Amino acid sequence: MQIRLTNITKSFGEKNVIDDVSLSIDSGSFTTLLGASGCGKTTLLRMIAGLETPDTGEIWFGDKCIFSSEKKINIPPEMRGLGFVFQDFALWPHMTVFENVAFGLRAANNTENLESKVMEALRAVQLKDFAKRYPHQLSGGQQQRVAFARAIVIEPECILFDEPLSALDALLREEMRTELKELMSKLKITAVFVTHDQTEAMSMSDKIAVMHAGVVDQYEEPEEVYAHPSTEFVAKFVGSSNWIDEHQMFRPEKASLTPSSDGKKFDVEVLSTQFLGNAYEGKMKYKDQIWSYVTSSKMKTGEKVSLYLNEKDIVRV
């Protein structure tokens, strides 16, 4: 199902949270809304779900308009037929795992083969033996899986994810990342995923919408976003960047210590080095900018070195 947002705005009091956003999410794709906290990414997601109402604009699911401020259309969340995975999981503590998953089917009076559908969903997330447990009897990762199962059991055309991995510890987060991505591509469901973690965004997404101050700065494939950031914010927020002047930057790994024929030469002074385990990261001073550069050998503080860079690796924003 394709999701189209056109000219969406929303303000809370004086503050513009969403400032004229238009976005088209491809059917079956995994799309991430990436940005720092307060950029409006969660608000946008909740608007798609119907949990927030935009001030202006339209939202379309395929060829069906589900919100339009002009035509006064606003389909309530319970009629939109979406799956949603909440940041805090939002499992109902008084219901068993089975009942949590069955909720959407029961609410829609879709009780035919209820038991087998629920168990199928639980099997998909490897929790079929936990149906009779209560949420508080599960670990964080298991709770997360119940939240997935609850979203997939209603066979929605799209599932919305609101920072679903942020409540997990680092190790589990990485594991769930892979698992989630595999599950989604297997089920061929459109996914809209909100996160502030750029690694998460880059590793999982088909397309990333980088948001900043209520506006979508860039909306492209992860590789494009990294290699050709369109704004200063995107350049700084995604990956690390070394700035030559106000408008030119390069990614640190593009530079080299060995001279090349068509390379530009930059003389820098080493300020400090840090051991990372597999390499050393040096902080260097170039004019009034601080650069970072990863090397295999340790550099002395105060040492003067030269970095070489191909013209094509310099990004202008």
Next chain:
Amino acid sequence: MKEKTAIKKQVPMIVLSALLIFLIVCPLLTIFAKAVMTDGRFQLGVVWQTLCESQNAKMIGNSLLLGVLVVIVSSVIALPLAYLFSRTKFAKYRFFDIVFMIPFMTPPYIASMGWILFMQKNGLLQQLFPATAGCENYFFTLGGLVLVMSLHVFPFMLTMMKNAMLNIPSSLEESAAVFGAGFGARLKKVFMPLLTGNYAIGALLVFVKTIAEYGTPATLGKRIGFDVFTTEIHRYATVAPIDFGKSATLASVLVGICLMMWMLQNYITNRHTYNLVSGKGTRVAQTKMNKLATVIAWIYIAVVLLLAIGVPYFSVISTSLIKLRGYGLQAGNFTFQHYIDLFTANAKGLNAMKNSFFLAVSSASICAVLGTLIVIAIRNAKSKFGKVLEAISLLPEMIPSIVLIIGIMLFWNQIYNVLPLYNTLGIMILAYVVLFLPYTIQYVTSAFTQISNSLVAAGQVFGGSSTYIFRRITLPLIMKGVMTGWMMTFIIAFRELVTASLIAPPNTLVISTYIVREFEQGSVSVGMAMAVLCVLFTTTALLILNRAIDKQKG
């Protein structure tokens, strides 16, 4: 169309507000009106006259003095215990939490009857230790009254201060130690300043509770001729020559004092308490105690428990079992006859139980439904209207119950021609509902705050209509709060004294008035048998409630 639905949404809100204004605000306004109006004319002079009558001026002085003394004595009892149970190894004995709630949960009139039976001339103490003859001269004084009231109210202070002390992270004390402060300096510079706000609030609440208390002054205070607000308001309203004007005047003054204290309390909470609870969880290190300190601590705990629980319960239970009180505590002078008499001698005892049970069940049920509706309305209201509704619904907790009851008497007398509820059991149910509504409001509100918004949002996204969400998600999640509110209301209504003694219809006794009547002019032993049954029954109910809540937690 949008406006129409907006108005439609406001309907339950308006109906509930009107109901609360009728039930709570109207009676209160009637009191103020009665106080300043004489023979249909506005006369503030009469109010001043009443207050200047020497006995009333003395009574006001008495009340304030009593309040201050009870604050001091209950602090002396509670503060060392609070320290022991929060910052020493005694903190691990969690059962003390329950044990120390017993004095607070014991109806004050029953505890003070126990003390009277224990200390009076030829009472239980003098039967046990004849050498103590004459002790009654020391006990039946203001000092005795202060002691008994403090022993009732100190658990309140203890709980507050214990929690406040638990909330002070040890890191604050440890950092003071690292920067060179010794134990005394730490106590003075860190510990005490952080607690002043909490202590002030506790002290104010104890003060308000004391001057609003009726049970102990009505039993023990009466014996020593120590009149306070509550007893005088009661006297003007019940004993000839009845003077509702004076009763209302005193009630107004009492309300004034209480509201002032609440405002002061609010001010201190905002200005002088610190938010010490962080999301990281607080680690509390324990003060080491040597053997001597441990022994002293145990003795202290034992003495407090002996006085607060041992004496009243020993007296009440043994009196209920003594065959002939003239022979005192002697082998062969014990019997269960009084318990049998309670049910068989005449129908009064059984009727009183039936009445109390009926009143408690019906008022608790009405409170549960009404209170839940009010909380839902408050939470759905987006305007300031909700705040007003909440304030009105919590008003009965801030105002001494005797005042509210006088107001209900006056108001429902006035409208008797329209709604002839006065002098029926109905007015008692109504009064109980008004008095105890805040319990349900508070329990249900706190249950609501524990429901995270996303639980309801998840219900919406997964296709639940608003009624479906209410039935499947909201209601089950607040049910615990509703049940706790029901049980608390039931327990407190079951033993309520002041309401029953003021507005029970003629010849209708409930358990509390039955006990008081038997104690004063019937068989003391039968009265105490009733007291034992009453406490046993309500305590069992409370334990069942606790068990049920623990079970739900899983």
